[in-house]
Amino acid sequence: MNRNPLIPFALIAFLGIGLMFLLSFVGLDNMDEMAHGDEGAGEIAEPATPDEIYAASCISCHGDQLQGTIGPALANIGSKYDAAHIEGVILKGQGTMPPGIVDAEKAKILAEWLAEKK
Known part of the structure; x- marks a missing residue:
């Protein structure tokens, strides 16, 4: 019997799309934290000397x-x-x-x- 060669590609595409949705929801949960962050964290210090x-x-x-x-x-x-x-x-x-x-x-x-x- 011949196997369908498109099945592995469809599985990979399905897993990739599912992973994108999962990461998007994780990002939505952390949206405020990423937008505002900790006060002072991640700021670039101005050169002083x-x-x-x-x-x-x-x-x-x-x-x-x-x-x-x-x-x-x-x-x-x-x-x-x-x-x-x-x-x-x-x-x-x-x-x-x-x-x-x-x-x-x-x-x-x-x-x-x-x-x-x-």
């Missing part, structure tokens, strides 16, 4: 040692520009650097930190 801000926003173009890659080297930028000028460049952009990569508060922290690099 100049090193953290630099690592989060600048390292891809200026390198991990301020050596410059796509963007210019910043290892001794403080000997060329003061903090106010550096802050202006961070906020407004210059050359290939786009404006507004970080907000004004972080730009001030970065500018003061970079102005010390001489």
Whole structure:
């Protein structure tokens, strides 16, 4: 006797659809928890130190040692520009650097930190 070759595929499809419904109902039970979660859990911490801000926003173009890659080297930028000028460049952009990569508060922290690099 010949077996029907569609039976295994139908069983797999039936089990897959059943599993989808089961997981959907589990998700419905946990919907509020997933939407709101624990207070403070899963939140991304804002970078606070100049090193953290630099690592989060600048390292891809200026390198991990301020050596410059796509963007210019910043290892001794403080000997060329003061903090106010550096802050202006961070906020407004210059050359290939786009404006507004970080907000004004972080730009001030970065500018003061970079102005010390001489």
